[in-house]
Amino acid sequence: MFSAPADGCQTKNNFLSVFSKLHLRHDSWLIFTIAVLWLFCGCGSIATRNRPHPPEQTITWITGEVDASGSPRGVLLSDNEGYWGESLLTGVEYRYESSAKNPADRIANQPETFGRRLLDGRVAGDWHVPVGQSRGPLVVIFDFKRSCTFTEADTICTRSLLTSLKVEVSEKPDGGWKELYDQPLDAAEEQKLKRARLPEESRGRYMRLSISSAGNTFVDEVMVWGRGEVSENCPENIAPTYRPELPVGTLESIPGIKESRFEVSRFGEWRSAIGAHATAPAIWAQSGAASPTEPILPGSAVINAPLRLLLARNETESAYVTLTNPSATEPLTVNVNGIVLRRAWRLRSEPRVQARLLIGGALPSIPPKQRLTAEQRLRLMVGDEMPAESEPSGAVRILPFFEEGQMLGRSLMQRYLSNGVAIRDYPRLLLPPAGSAVLMLRVTTDHAPPGRYTGTVSATAASGRKASMKLTVDVAEVTLPESDLWIRSWGNGTRQFPFESRSRIGNDARVNRQLGVTVWDGLPTPGSKAEVFGSYGQTYYRVAGIPRDYVHRGFCNQLKPEQLTAEDDARVAQHLKGLVEQAKEQGLGYDDWWVELWDEPQETNTDTFGALARIIRRTDPKVRIYMNPLFWRPGFAPQEVIMERLAPWYNEFVDISVPISGLAGDNLVTRELWSQPRFVRAFYMHPAGREGRSMAWKAFSLGFNGWGYYCYYSPRGNPWDIRTWSELSYSYQMVFPGPDAPIIMPIYEIMRDGWEDYRLLTALRQCGKDALVEELLTAYRQGQPLPELRLKALTAMQ
DSSP states (O other): OOOOOTTOOOOHHHHHHHHHTSOOOTTHHHHHHHHHHHHHHHSTHHHHHHSOOOOOSOEEETTSOEETTOSOSSEEOSOOTTOOSOBOOOOOEEEESSOOBTTBSEETTEEEEEOOGGGSSOOSSSTTSSEEESSSOEEEEEEEEEEEEEEEEEEEOSSOOSOEEEEEEESBTTBOOEEEEEEOGGGOOOOSEEEEEEEEEEEEEEEEEEEEOSSOEEEOEEEEEEEEOOSSSSOOOOOOSOOOOOOTTEEESSTTOGGGEEEHHHHHHHHHHTGGGGGSSOEEEEESSSSOSSOOOOOTTTTTOOEEEEEOSSOEEEEEEEEEOOOSSOOEEEEEOOOOOEETTOOSOOTTEEEEEEEEEEEEOSOBSSOOOHHHHHHHHHTOOOOGGGOBOSOEEEEEEEOTTOOOOHHHHHHHOTTHHHHTTTTEEEEOTTOEEEEEEEEEESSOOSEEEEEEEEEEETTSOEEEEEEEEEEOSOOOOOOOOEEEESSOOOOOSSEEEHHHHHHHHHHHHTTTOOEEESOOOTTSHHHHHHTTSOOEEEEESSOHHHHHHHHTTOOOGGGOOHHHHHHHHHHHHHHHHHHHHTTOOGGGEEEEOSSSOOTTTHHHHHHHHHHHHHHOTTSEEEEOOOOBSSSBOOHHHHHHHHTTTHHHHOSEEOOBGGGOOTTSTTHHHHTSOOSEEOOEESSOOGGGGHHHHHHHHHTOSEEEESOSBOOSSOTTOGGGOSSOOGGGBSEEOOSSSOEEOHHHHHHHHHHHHHHHHHHHHHTTOHHHHHHHHHHHHTTOOHHHHHHHHHHHHO
């Protein structure tokens, strides 16, 4: 079983009793932090996390196998990057007992640096992904730094499909091996993934894997599952992203957010100013922003003040609220309660109006000042601190908002989030003295009857006392139409290594759909993510309209129109005919899919684009052709240059016109290109950012039926650790990956609001409210806040 700390664990009540007797002084926050970490990491929570859970049926592995036998039993023990579920961060190390030198386990551009490639979450790819051996079995020994009960050992070998596998364990690094699994080569099947399910009581600290094939043996990744000891002698290798550095004599509303710091004396003054609220179990207040820009010390007028939202009959609207511990000396444990909404004089809740609270997580939000080397990123995986010259230059921010039941694994919450320990058991929260939590209140109506609905936002302390604020939801007499829009978000779905459940894939598609997105990359082949996305409604599938080598040569300006030959014509035509046949086999009409040649055409390659588009049109005139002109120098090319390049053929060949936002406008010479009637008139933006909501208003005012933005999800490193990113920022992912669903960010809500704004404007026009529509569009062009315009529109419809 599992070992406890040598001196045993005090109960939580004993801990709180001891802490409550402390006087508030400069080191009390440090004491609290240490005590909380000891409480949560050393006691019963580990046993809960190590408890085997029933396997979830039907998962899809990264290698493509759809596996009805379910996920492995136990938790991940091997620290592979990219897994977001329950894990025990063992800090595992490994060494080779054989001559694994072809290729060696090294970083590609640093051949003398150990690469840890068997645990990096990467498969297939270039020559530097697998570890290889020319002769004999590849033998590797893993040290899990603690005694473990192993349940499964998995290997991925994408270049050696037929491999043998032997699994042995021992309590010693160099002897006493006990064989648990042995599948010889003559009994093996050709497969990229091999799952070795181990017998009961497969216990040891070390595991030796022997892998061999008839020729060269290549191994991409190893994953080991089970349960393990966590104690004072065998702690987890948490390697937290954030390490607390709170100046003496200060407190923080949210750990790590410097803007929320304040002096101890200021907290005392605040308590005196709020009167009777100072003795309340907790304090609710509405917040104007997701991430605090000042200490969370709400005034008496807003404490527990009623909250009111106005929605259409089928809409989602969000607001941010804070929950604060008013005690100067004692930590606070509360449970956030569910919200029940009812109509006046009704005892039953109304299922068509749902309100829920999501908890905000805080994490570093700015990339390092200097780009990390591959070796430095590797060191972050195993726990080393950042190089001084590459420390992040920005602050901690509240970005992910977790729904109940959708948290990361508990150890990962503590690793990545500065307030992870406080929120990881949500809806239970642990707030330090003077500490706060930020929550997103999300209300969704599902064709609800118009009228008023009321409920309570509340939290219950361990004492049984409750803190609450009233919630009123007014549903207006307006239904947002299901507008047929072409909306593209590059980076369609999130990912998890090494497998995803079917429910996770469905949740990813659903969350993307709730942004209004209707475009997906790839055709809906059976079992694919595109098929799942398409099951949610009208979808426009994107495919490459020319062979891969033409995409590269065209984009890089290595192919000129005059160089195209009859052979080129035949190759492009053959490729296109194949796509047409595939689409027909999957029951798609020509309006359901479209072809892209290459991304963001420039003035240097648009002539070639036009020549290839001519071949496509000649081969099959019904195929829809997409183009998203950029014309960036830097700075946009002159309007006359754009017209010279595109006017001879753009309106003839392009069915889906999506110029970058800066090129689309009524006052531009190129307006005659983008405004012409066609299948799709749209524009795109990157990054979407906080101005992303205005995309919908601009599209509506221009008479467009779509837009696009980069992007839904496109991390440049570990999506939960901005320190590992090679470029860009969290503006390029509006969701974080979770074990069973995406975790939304405030930018997600902004983009969803825009989609609903477009539909609201459409509803107003359909109701004959043309004067109101023009008034709203004029106010938008003048820069009036879009939330106020939305509220004005709904109020007019009540």
